[in-house]
Amino acid sequence: MEARVEAEVTRGGPAGAPGHEIRRVEPERPWVDVMGGASRLEIGVLDHGFIALVDVMPRLVPQGQTADSAVVRAARVSYGEGTKKVSEDRGLIRYLMRHRHTTPFEMVEVAFHVAMPVFVARQWIRHRTANVNEYSARYSIVRDRFYRPGLEAVRKQSASNRQGGEEAFDLGDDQQRATAEAFLAYIDRVEAGYPEYLSLTERGVSREMARIGLPQSVYTEWYWKCDLHNTLRFLSLRLDAHAQLEIRAYASAMMALLEPLAPHTLEAFRDYEMGAMRLTRLEIEALKDAMAGGAGEIASENKRERAEWEEKKGRLGVG
Ligand SMILES: Cc1cc2nc3c(=O)[nH]c(=O)nc-3n(C[C@H](O)[C@H](O)[C@H](O)COP(=O)(O)OP(=O)(O)OC[C@H]3O[C@@H](n4cnc5c(N)ncnc54)[C@H](O)[C@@H]3O)c2cc1C
Missing domain, CATH: 3.30.1360.170 (Gyrase A; domain 2)
Structure with a gap:
């Protein structure tokens, strides 16, 4: 850390009271x-x-x-x-x-x-x-700014992860393209309510009430x-x-x-x-097994846990 080069003492405190000494230290650089x-x-x-x-x-x-x-x-x-x-x-x-x-x-x-x-x-x-x-x-007033993903960014519901939506619709497939377009049309309809939000605030509806109708986008x-x-x-x-x-x-x-x-x-x-990976006790056992020439199977019946281990094995280049 930087060296301190100069010290200067300032005496403070109310008149008559013991002073607090403030020592000012200048940086070296x-x-x-x-x-x-x-x-x-x-x-x-x-x-x-x-x-x-x-x-x-x-x-x-x-x-x-x-x-x-x-x-x-x-x-x-x-x-x-x-x-x-x-x-x-x-x-x-x-x-x-x-x-x-x-x-x-x-x-x-x-x-x-x-x-x-x-x-x-x-x-x-x-x-x-x-x-x-x-x-x-x-x-x-909430500004007229809404998130609208591009058509190529509309994602499908993931089959393996209920919270996820990783894969985009295949726009080369007519049916999938139509679904992605229908989603954007729906987004546009919801956003089209914005002028009504504005006009209701102008007609005296409180801003705290009017905003209730605005979308999450x-x-x-x-x-x-x-x-x-x-x-x-x-x-x-x-x-x-x-x-x-x-x-x-x-x-x-x-x-x-x-x-x-x-x-x-x-x-x-x-x-x-x-870039790190956390391994559970069961995964370490499975890894040891794989390194000893075994199948490297995890001792768990849980589908999710097994899938997670498969994903980690892929990253580790095992099995
Ligand atoms: C992929 C993903 C999916 C998620 N899904 C959901 C979901 O479906 N539903 C949902 O509700 N949430 C969900 N979350 C939110 C998640 O549960 C956490 O609330 C969020 O990630 C914040 O993490 P945190 O508590 O570690 O962070 P912070 O709130 O920043 O806290 C950091 C750490 O401080 C400590 N801490 C902070 N506040 C307290 C407290 N009051 N008491 C004790 N310790 C405290 C804890 O150690 C905590 O880990 C999800 C998050 C992710 C990343």
Whole structure:
């Protein structure tokens, strides 16, 4: 961490009371803005949405460093001076991530301004460790912005996962194309109610009542602030293939904004979280069996669990 070069003592406190000594320490190197002087760094998402990084803590870091420095600074308080000499920042961050020593990552805070459809916001708000302030549809008129996927992006219900819809309709097949078009026509009909929403507010219906008729595809906005540890948790869950495609698009843009900010942390997150795989006791037994030349079958009758193991075996190149 940066060396401290100058100390200056200021005496304070009310007249007559014992003074509080404030020791001012100058940085050895000049401070630089981790956002490069930008007021926001924004990426467009979906048809009308965006995610913009609007603030970071630490915003200023010693020249040549990134927000990773706040993680390292906090971690070194637990390991003391001795470790400082042997572990360089990247190695320490990777150690912390591997061993789930999470609190140092909470020393970095990130704040985003996001515009997203209400159905995405409903999933996002479940991440309770963030601080959120949302656009008020009681106070203000909801803007005329609705999410409308392209025809090629209309997805079928997954046969294997009741929550999922991964596969797009085959637009070369007349029947499937007609179904995808019917879905978009339905979306258009729902959105066509917007002028009525406006006119009802003009006729005196309260905004808090009028908004009840708006669909989940309408866009909302919020400011979302969270520490880096819980932001990575959000990314881990929402970049996953099981998360809905639309929220994944936001998570992916968020990751792109975070990467230059705390590069060692994000690299460790890729290596030890995103690219990692959790094996259960039964899966380890099955893996040992496969490595000993057996069938590598998991000792479970549960169809879902068996399918999950097959998926992992595929990733491991086993069996
Ligand atoms: C693919 C997918 C499908 C999902 N499907 C559904 C669904 O069908 N229905 C549904 O309701 N939700 C669903 N969810 C939401 C999910 O159950 C979690 O609520 C959401 O992912 C937030 O995760 P989290 O609680 O770990 O995050 P956060 O709320 O950010 O919490 C982070 C961690 O802090 C701790 N914590 C936070 N608040 C509390 C608290 N009050 N008490 C104790 N510990 C706390 C916990 O350790 C928690 O893991 C789904 C999520 C995903 C990713």
